[in-house]
Structure formats: C-alpha cells, structure tokens
Amino acid sequence: MSDPIIQLNDIKKHFGNVIALNGVTFDVRPGECHCLLGDNGAGKSTFIKTMSGVHKPTEGSITFEGRAMSFNSPRDAMEAGIATVFQDLAMIPLMSVTRNFFMGREPTVGRGLFKRFDIENANRVTVVEMRKMGINLRGADQAVGTLSGGERQTVAIARAVYFGAKVLILDEPTSALGVRQTANVLATIDKVRKQGVGVVFISHNVRHALAVGDRFTVLNRGRTLGTANRGEIRAEELQDLMAGGQELAQLEGSLGGTI
Amino acid sequence: MSAAATPQSDERVRQETLFTKLAKRPELGSIAGLVLVTVFFLFTADGSMFTLSGVMNFLTPAAQLGILAIGAALLMIGGEFDLSIGSMVAFAGMIFGAFTVNMGLPLILAIPATLAVAAAIGVLNGQLTIRTGLPSFIVTLAFLFILRGLTLVGLKAITGGSTQLRGVREAIEGDFLTPLFSGDAFGGLFAMLGRAGLIETFKNGTPKVPGIPVEILWFIALACVATWVLLRTPAGNWIFASGGDTNAASNSGVPVRKVKVALFMVTACCAALLAIMQVMDAGSTDARRGFQKEFEGIIAAVIGGCLLTGGYGSAIGAFFGSIIFGMVVIGLTYTKIDQDWFQVFLGGMLLLAVVFNNVIRKRVTGER
Secondary structure (H helix, E strand, C coil): CCCCCEEEEEEEEEEEEEEEEEEEEEECCCCCCEEEEEEECCCCCHHHHHHHHCCCCCCCEEEECEEEEECCHHHHHHHHHHEEECCCCCCCCCCCCHHHHCCCCCCCCCCHHHEEEEEHHHHHHHHHHHHHHCCCCCCCEEEEHHHCCCCCHHHHHHHHHCCCCCEEEEEEECCCCCCHHHHHHHHHHHHHHHHHCCEEECCHHHHHHHCCCCCCEEEEEEEEEEEEECCCCCCHHHHHHHCCHHHHHHHHHCCCCCC | HHHHHHHCCCCCCCCCCCHHHHHHHCCHHHHHHHHHHHHHHHHHHHHHHHHHHHHHHHHHHHHHHHHHHHHHHHHHHHHCCCCCCCHHHHHHHHHHHHHHHHHCHHHHHHHHHHHHHHHHHHHHHHHHHHHCCCCHHHHHHHHHHHHHHHHHHHHHHHHHCCCCEEHHHHCCCCCHHHHHHHHCCCCHHHHHHHHCCCCCECCCCCCCCCCCHHHHHHHHHHHHHHCCCCCHHHHHHHEEEEEEHHHHEEEEEEECCHHHHHHHHHHHHHHHHHHHHHHHHCCEEEEECCCCCHHHHHHHHHCCCCCCCCCCHHHHHHHHHHHHHHHHHEEECCCCCCCCCCHHHHHHHHHHHHHHHHHHHHHHHHHC
16 A cells, blocks of 8 residues: 555644644655545534635644645645635636636746737647546636536646646535435546545545545544545544534434435 | 548537627727717717817817727736826826926936836835735725825925926927827828828918827827727736736736736836826926826726726727727817716716626626
8 A cells, every 4th residue: 555645644723722733643655545524513614724725723633645734825825736616616607617716826828928828729728637536628718607516626626637746635625415416526526536646535424425435534622533434434434423422323223214 | 630620510509600709808888989979970060070170179089098098908808907197197297397397308218218208107016015915906096095195295305395396398208219209190191192282281382280289199009009009919818817816816826916916017007107198298387287097097908898897808999998988078069969968978888888898798697
C-alpha cells in the first residue's frame, strides 16, 4: 500500500473555549476515496477548513508528501495540490462553463497589449475534460445555470483535477442531489480516483459513502473513532458510530430500518 | 486528442436555432430597440433627420452619453453602481479648467492630471464600498452630492464668486493636443467629398458636415476596447466573475477587490474624459455640467442589456443603448411631437428593457 499524500495526526482546534476538534487522525493515499462521516456538528467543516488551509490547528501535525507542512492560507494549500470543492461550488450560473472552468486561471496567448484570453483553447479543453467525466456539453459556451446540480458538481471536480489536485476534498457533494445525479457524481469520484488523486469524501449519508469509499473514518464530537477498510464494516455500525450511541439503534428498530 | 475533440452530439439536446442563440446575447434587446426607434422616426420624422448632418446631429449627444454609459456598463457588469459620474463631469471640468486657465498648464500635463484626480476619486469610491461593505448605490450617492457641492464651492473660490469658469478656449488655443479632444476629425476628407459632390455642401462649396465630431470617434474606440477587454481578456472574465458572485470569484482566485476598484477608476475617468471634451468644445466650465447624467448613463447601460444585479451585460449593448438615447432626444425635434415626451419615452424604454433583460436572464440560466 502506497504512502499517504497527506497525513493529519491528532489535530486539535480550539476557538476560544470551544473545542471544535479534539484529536482527529486522518490520512489520504493516492488513488483512494477516504470517506469522512459525521453528523451535523461533529466537526467536519472545521476539519476540512484545517486541511485546506483556512484554519491553523491548535495542536497536532500535518505531513504532506512526507514533509511536515503548515499552510498559511487556502492559496498555499491549493498550490501544494489540495483542492476543495465546497458546497457552493464556486460557480457562477450566468457565466459559460468555460469561463467558470478557467475562472481566475485563464490561459492567454499573445504578448504585451495583445495578450488575450485564449478562448478557443479554453473551450476545447473544457469540452474534452468534461467528456472525460462523462458529460457531453451542448457547447462550452453554455451557461453553468443550465446544468443540473450533479453536472455542476462534476464541472467543479473536473476543474480541480485539471488544475493539478493531488488531494480533492469534496464537502457533501451529494447532499442536495437526486438519485440519478448522485450516481453520476459517485461515478465521477470513481474516475478521479482512478487517475491517482486522493479523494476525501465528506458526507453524512452512509449509503453514498459505502458506494464509493475505500476507507471510512467516523468523526463524532470532534474526535475520530478509528478508520475501517471497505468490507470490514456494515452500514448499521457506521450509522451507530456517527450517532455516537445506542439511541439510533433503538430508533432504527422502531422505524423498521429505514434510515 | 483530436478525435476526442470532435463534438459528439447528445440526443437529449435539441440543436439550437440561430435565433435562440442570438436571443441569448445581452445586446440583442438594444439592437431590437434601435431598429424599432429607427423605424418609428423613419415614419414620423422629417426626412432631414437621416441625412448625414442629421445623423451627426443625434450621434454627437449619443456619443457624449455613450462615453459615460460604457464605463457605467463595465462597472455594472462588475456588480457595482456609480451614481457620482454626473457630478464627476462637473468636478473634473472644474479641475481641468483650473489646470488650464488658472495654472496655465499645457494639455499634455492638464489632461493626465485631470484623469489622475478623477481616478483617485474612483479609488476612494471603490475602497469605501469594499471596506464598509455598504451598497455602492449609497456610497456613490453620497459622492453625487459631495462632488457637486465641491464643484460649486471650488468654482466660486477660483473665479471669485462665479459658478462658471471662462477662458478655456483661449488657454488651450494652438495646443497640439487640442484637435484630439475637440472639434471635428477628417476635415480634409469631408472637404474632398464635398468637392466631389458626394456629400451635401453649402453654396460656397464647404461641406455642411465639416467632419466627424471627435467625441463620436472616442465613443466608438471606447466601445471597441471595452468589448475586447470583456470578451477576450482574463480581466474581462474577472469582471463577469466579480459581478456574478463575489464569493465564488474570490474563492477561485479572482482579485475581486482590485477588479472593482479598477472599474470605479475607469468609470470616473470616462466621466473626466467627457468633461475635458465638453469644456474644450464650450470653452468654459459650469457647475451644472453633467446634471443627471448618472441616471442617463445607467439607463443606456440597462437598455444595452446590463443586469442590475451584475455579472451580465455588454459594452456593445451600452453603445447601442446610447444611440437610442441620442436618437430619441434629438429625433423628437424633427417630428411634430412635443419634445417633452422625451422623458416619458425614456422611462417607458427603461421599464421595457428591465423586463426584457429578466426574461433573457432566465433563458440563459435555464430557470423556469
């Protein structure tokens, strides 16, 4: 098994007297999908922000590609190869897919006063990259607003991968999607994984996680409760760990196993 | 790679007709409006409106407004408003007057210095908007009054009590930059065309239209540059992104603050450029110059397809919007219609444009 790209050891994060993270250990290897599961308030968001350079951990160490690392800003983390796709996707509905794809990183041709946005090239790259992810665009100049939620998610993922992400953090990518679109996004995650990118899949939906995950880590009340490999754990066990107790097991009994 | 690049068609997506493609361009509304207005005047106005001199007659005010409107359109696409541009015309006119008349500077110094002062106020507007997080509407509304007031006070101070500063023409006479900013261009060409009998001339043989007023050339040049920047440069992408969603843009690495401040500078400089040309043409500056021009500029931009919420619009649209404006203002004098209908017409046009733009936006984003 290959070495982790990024390894976070016993991360603690305090905001004043609030302990948001109280000992989180997590790593991602190239070409795997590591699911981070947790209920609302478990500390998922704080942890993502720590990994993507928004917050600095109060205690604990981050090792990136074998070296101790401390990110000062999200830019630092991005340049190192850690891309985060947040729930808002950083997409602008009124702009074309191409313009969104290259937003902030436009390719140029020409020099001096005639240096310009290489739109033909950008359009071509966008169409090709989107096709790799299984989406046939009507045209690269199609507005992002005309895409479905799942397709937008895919554009955001394709963009991160194209710009050299080694670790791709996906913040609840399936939470607002329908069944078919969820399947598409999960298929995209699988494609990205096969390209050797380490995917961190954050979710509170155990079924979505089990569908693509290679390893599963449960976060509860700011702590990780250990990591399980695929096939070693059942959905009910994950569900119980996330809820942090027996109540859910009882609830589930009365609901007939529908959660 | 090339095989993959050939577009495969998706059976679920209908081919778009040329018309639906065109209908999604932001400037469509203004072109349709221009056709409509032209047809209206072809039927109602005196035939002389569409002769060469008639066209120059309505293109000149259109160009003057257009210089403001193109700046306003860029800023609106970037997601902000500037209500101070009308007052900026008066303020920059005063500054320019002071530089040329009172300080006796040559144009090569006076013009850059005037633009620099305007740009500095643009920076102030931009920084205040960004740092306070207030809507630019409020911040620049404050400057609408501040600049107008400063112009009045300043003019009285430098003239010793008058709100008008005269003597600009004398001060700039003979300056080698004067022909660039005032009067008519291509005089020789027009004289030649007149002698050849290709254009109308007076009895003594001088052409009725001595040349193209320089503001029209500036207007066309600005529209071309603004369009190129918007559609073909990274900066254009940043402008659309900043206006579309500030958060998403800055998360993607777009320098949103810099873009917005730069846009405020551009709008202010457009106003100053207009002021310089108007003052040079009139030979004097006045505290009432540019009165209510901020609204006209924004209306022209909106008729040109700019959304009030930002992130969408075009400079070409603002170009046509301004021509519509000039055509209506001047065109009514060629008809038997009372010219005071102009404001009614304008308000109606604005309402129509806003409704139309909303429909277009829904089409573009596929909202239902």
